[in-house]
Amino acid sequence: MASSLFPAEYLDARARYRAFMEEHVYPHEGAIGREDDAALALVDDLRGRARAARLWAPHVPPEAGGTGLGFLYYACLNEEIGRSTYAQLVFGCQAPDAGNAEILHLLGTDEQKERFLRPLVAGEVRSFFSMTEPEVSGSDPTLLRTRAVRDGDEWVIDGHKWFSSGAEGAGFAVVFAVSDPDAKPHRRGTMILVPVDTPGVEVVRPVPVLGHRGRGWSTHCEVTYTGVRVPVENTLGGEGDAFAIAQKRLGPGRIHHVMRWLGQMQRAFELMCRYANEREAFGGPLAEKQTVQNWIADSAAEIQACRLLTMDAAQKIDEGSEARVEVSLLKFYAARILCDVIDRAIQVHGARGLTDETPLAAMALQARGARIYDGPDEVHRMVVARRILRTFREGDGWAFS
Known part of the structure; x- marks a missing residue:
């Protein structure tokens, strides 16, 4: 990509990320990759350095707590960030938190942004996106079976998910649940924000992928929801908007x-x-x-x-x-x-x-x-x-x- 396609501001930012990577990320890849307690402490230290260098959360704009300037800007930066599989964690833009932060910024209420988005972007909690289910094809969301039933001012959620990446140790989930099974296929589901400490939420196990179990942010978990009750105010967007x-x-x-x-x-x-x-x-x-x-x-x-x-x-x-x-x-x-x-x-x-x-x-x-x-x-x-x-x-x- 010719550099002329990027504003000078983008190129200057990319150079700062490159310098940070060379000094702080590449030398520690082996240590971070062990994913033990020492690795987690090291990541915390590097995150503090990234914040101090004003390189934190480049995937969301300043009004959401980040430093982002849009998709093209983020694409430019990722030619450096993407070179290490651990850099996204250091800069606070790791999946699935980055995607969850974006939809919370776009669709969340003021209360949801304060309760879920602010601590997520700040790196105080992690999140996961709970959509795929073992019993049905993950590539066709119209087949999902997890149910959310209204009971007064609460949703009652029952279901079985897996490949909920990062669920181990996360603070909350964005759950795709069927709220109206009789609606048209693409209007059956609703997105609901579910704190992990809610009774009935169980992170059953990390599912090893290609022999790798992972730890915390790098896990792909099986999760069950049994009679999980959350306020209707935890609906993200509107009812039926999940797809x-x-x-x-x-x-x-x-x-x-x-x-x-x-x-x-x-x-x-x-x-x-x-x-x-x-x-x-x-x-x-x-x-x-x-x-x-x-x-x-x-x-x-x-x-x-x-x-x-x-x-x-x-x-x-x-x-x-x-x-x-x-x-x-x-x-x-x-x-x-x-x-x-x-x-x-x-x-x-x-x-x-x-x-x-x-x-x-x-x-x-x-x-x-x-x-x-x-x-x-x-x-x-x-x-x-x-x-x-x-x-x-x-x-x-x-x-x-």
């Missing part, structure tokens, strides 16, 4: 993921190129082998395509567009490129790439999930194709812009 709110949350959440993947891709690419120049085999450096050259050329083209797609979608969202086609297209394309670039970098490193001598193995472990969470690739391809084909049926055709 629309999920789209408002997951759309930006998807592009947030891709922003971070840009940093991952670029870091893997740099490691691949440096190692190809340094490592010799069969009479010369790996950089002279045609297969390696092809990998490097393909990766450069694909990363640049992802960057341009990301910045285009971010700018459209800043301008008020839903950009649903752009985000879906970007999500499935970037997820594949992320996996491909990291895989090529590992292959160039050989057995070293499978070890903790480089960040590549940890990056690969997380990258594979990119093709599934927030909607599998196949669903996003379907969304893109259906919307494009509809424009042709309506006589206008699809305009690339």
Whole structure:
């Protein structure tokens, strides 16, 4: 991405994040990755440094307690933040808290913002988004079974969720529950804010993913709700708005993921190129082998395509567009490129790439999930194709812009 596409203010901010990462994040990645008590204490210390450096919460604007200036600004920063899987935690912009903060800022009442948003953005509590259920397909929210029934001035919630990321140790959940099973499919659900200490909420277990259990913020939990009572005032948005709110949350959440993947891709690419120049085999450096050259050329083209797609979608969202086609297209394309670039970098490193001598193995472990969470690739391809084909049926055709 040519730097001229970013205002000088954005580039200056990105340089400050880069300097902070080099001084405080990269040297501590191994320690943070152990996720023990010492790691959590280290993260707290680094968070304090990030706040002092005015680098905290770049995903939300100052009126919500952050330092953000919009999606394009955040995309620009994430070419640095995204390079480390731990940096988002250090800067207070980790998933799922970032997405939850955005919908609370957009849709929360004044009381909800004071009770839930303010401490969330301040880093005083964590949250989770409780939508996916083990009994039904996670890619089709119209099938969800968790129920919320009105009883006077309270909701009574019963249900079973999993992949509620970050639920272990979190302060509250944003729960997608069916409040009117007889309504049209996309009007059946309501979003409800549920404090975790409410009787009937049980975080059953962290579900290990690819052999990784995680701790606290990095867990993916099974959660049950049994006769959970919360005030109707905890409704986020209006009754029946859950599907629309999920789209408002997951759309930006998807592009947030891709922003971070840009940093991952670029870091893997740099490691691949440096190692190809340094490592010799069969009479010369790996950089002279045609297969390696092809990998490097393909990766450069694909990363640049992802960057341009990301910045285009971010700018459209800043301008008020839903950009649903752009985000879906970007999500499935970037997820594949992320996996491909990291895989090529590992292959160039050989057995070293499978070890903790480089960040590549940890990056690969997380990258594979990119093709599934927030909607599998196949669903996003379907969304893109259906919307494009509809424009042709309506006589206008699809305009690339």
